[in-house]
Structures are given as structure tokens and as C-alpha cells.
Amino acid sequence: MQVIYRPSGRAREFSLLAINHYRGCSHGCTYCWVPEVTHNPDFYTKQSAKKDVLLHLRKDALRIAGTDERVLLCFSCDPYQLLNDELNLTREVLKILRANNIPFQVLTKGGMRAVPDFDLYGPYDAFATTLTFLDEDMSREMEPGAALPENRIRAIELARQKGIETWVSLEPVIDAKQSLEIIKRTHEFVDLYKIGKLNHRQSTINWRRFGMKAIALCRRLNTDYYVKNDLAQYLDGFPFCSVDNRRVKR
Secondary structure, three states: OOOOEOOOHHHHHOOOEEEOOEEOOOOOOOOOOHHHHHOOOOOOOOOEEOOOHHHHHHHHHHHHOOOOEOEEEOOOOOOOOHHHHHHOHHHHHHHHHHHOOOOEEEEEOOHHHHHHHHHHOOOOOEEEEEOOOOOHHHHHHHOOOOOOHHHHHHHHHHHHHOOOEEEEEEOOOOOHHHHHHHHHHHHHHOOEEEEOOOOOOOOOOOHHHHHHHHHHHHHHOOOEEEEOHHHHOOOOOOOOOOOOOOEOOO
């Protein structure tokens, strides 16, 4: 069994390599695409570690040791969901990656749960969080098991203070105004924003207007950004320059 794999489709825009060491997720995000795609009715209620995942990871790590492609944790689960408090498996995964000189990037809504592992980050690693809302009530309603927005913001701020590269996923965009406010609120300690849209459900957002505003805001604040393809298709004729952080320069 290969643990480190190459994502396809929309996921590939985030990372060229990835690991999902848990099955299921306790965050319960109502907009999550994973339960539908994986046909897992117990996704929100039953979580587990994948069998012998560290054993297989050690083999995979030897195969790609020294790569310049960052490995992302995670796409189909969250590395700092509640189960990780018990198993602490994410820390063991990061240790193996570091031991094999494999750069990684952690994407989580676990907020401050991730902070104890910051000591494992090297100069080529990155910490990221998904920020959907600033409004706590909306967050509790739509992502009830995830850390609240301010908790996530504090975690990414601490990462930056420790010299760790940081980025924020602005996807899904459910409330365009809040997504723009997130950039204003966090730009002083976020190195890159990956800006997408809302998929898998209907929206009344004017995506061209939102995309143009988000890019203009990043430019004004002198902050790097990456516009995902789903949003870029609405920006025909509007120039922008995306920054790709999926590889490292050694």
C-alpha cells in the first residue's frame, strides 16, 4: 500500500504529493466533498488510523527521500482532528518526513492543536489553515467540530512567529465579504493565500467581482496569492500572477 500519493484534479493545485493517514473526520464541515466522493456514510461519526500506515510510510519515504515536492497533510481527513489527540499519529508522520528530508505542508482546521508539533518544522516546511468565516456563529453551524476562526488564526500567527512559512486556503468561499476580511485580518503573518470558490453547491456570489477584489487586495497589501483554476476561469482579461509553493528551492 502506498501512503504517499499524487493527487489529481482540483487537489493537485494544492500539492503534488499528499498523505491521508486517518479515515473519516470529526470536524463535520457541512460543505465537505469527501463523504460523497468516498461513499462513506460514517465519515463524520467513525474515525480511525489507516492500518500499518507508519510502516508503509517509512517505505514510501525512502523512495522519495530528498524530493523538492512538498507532501501535504491532508486532503480527505484533518491531521489534527479529535482522534489525533489520542493517537498523536500526525507527529509520527512528520518525524518520518523530516528524517528522510521530505518537505511537508500541513493544512488543518485544528487550530492550536497543531502548535505542539511546530518544533518538527524545518526551513522547507509550511503550516496552513483553511479560513472560511470570521463569524463564530456561522463557523459553529457549518464546521461544528473544527477550531473556531480566532483559534486557527492564532495558530498560524504563532507559526509565523517561529519562522515557519504560512499560507491560508480561502476555499470554499461561502461569504465573499468575510473571505476578503480574512485577508485584511491576517496578511501580516500569512505568506500566501490560495483563493478558490465554492464548489458542489449553488452560490449567488459574483465570482469575477470577488476574484478581482481579492487579487487587488493582495496586491495592495503586498501579499502573495494563488488563484485556483475554478476561480481563474471567471477572470478572463484580468491580469494576475499566481505564486506556486508546491515545490521548494533547496
